[in-house]
Amino acid sequence: MSEETNEPGMVMKFIQDYRFKMLIPELLVVFGVWYLLPESLYSNVYEFLGPLMYICQPLFFMPTGWLVFLTAFTLHGIYPLDNYHEGKIPDLPRAAVIMIGISFLFLPVLVFFQMIGYYMTEMTEFISRNPFWERVESLGDLLFYAGPMFFAGLQMWLLIPVFFLSQSIDGIHKIAHHETSNEKITWIFYFLFPVVIPIFFSPIEILAMAALSIPAFAFYSYIRPYYTYVTAIHTLTFAVLVVVAFILGPNLPLIEIWMPGFRPELPARDLPMWIQW
Secondary structure (H helix, E strand, O other): OOOOOOOOOHHHHHHHHOOHHHHHHHHHHHHHHHHHOHHHHOOOOOHHHHHHHHHHOOOOOOOHHHHHHHHHHHHHHHHHHHHHHOOOOOOOOHHHHHHHHHHHHHOHHHHHHHHHHHHHHHHHHHOOOOHHHHHHHHHHHHHHHHHHHHHOOOOHHHHHHHHHHHHHHHHHHHHHOOOOOOHHHHHHHHHHHHHHHHHHOOHHHHHHHHHHHHHHHHHHHHHOHHHHHHHHHHHHHHHHHHHHHHHHHHHOOOHHHHOOOOOOOOOOOOOOOOOOO
16 A cells, blocks of 8 residues: 655645745734834835935835735745755746746835845854854844835834844744754843833734734744744743733833933824723
């Protein structure tokens, strides 16, 4: 009797080869752009640059927010292309090349920096695995995944909190895979992330992060069961942040106490009556 193998179908193989499971964090970033810059849903956010806007967005007549949404899908062509360059697959995936080309047509400056970020994440393997280059690798994640926040959402104030977020998320990923050269340093950077969050975000924003992230962690545990303890730590971290948001209430974000006006705008500044006291 011949042994049957469960080969994935065409659609599932496409999803696996192009790593579309990673759309979860990427779409959260897209929704973050829409939330922090709602005009991106109906206008070109680069119009203030004059003629330079054509460099940032050749399709000048389309709303930037929707191009960011489409780019989250088309930029996934980088994954099978990278597998080809690393010798993991024998043939050059033409669809991947086309997808990357379309990404550059949508938002060339954003995609350029995202590509730099992606290859920064690969740099550590070729140079050296040590605490410094591991931080550079995590910084590459900031550019690749959170790039739309800066180069389309124009939210430069996010550089500090997202820097610590990228260090923590990528760091705990390294711990799970036993890929870090120094677990103590990596854990320190992880726990700096929840410390930074109340400094920069309002209670409503923290509640929204928890509401979106905890189910995403649960789904990630489902597709990668060996990540269960990692996602459990994330869930506990966000649960603690929610409690902190309730305790500190209207005092958040703390940066507004120390540096009034640091946040360019706080769309969810007003709290529901049941939270205020």
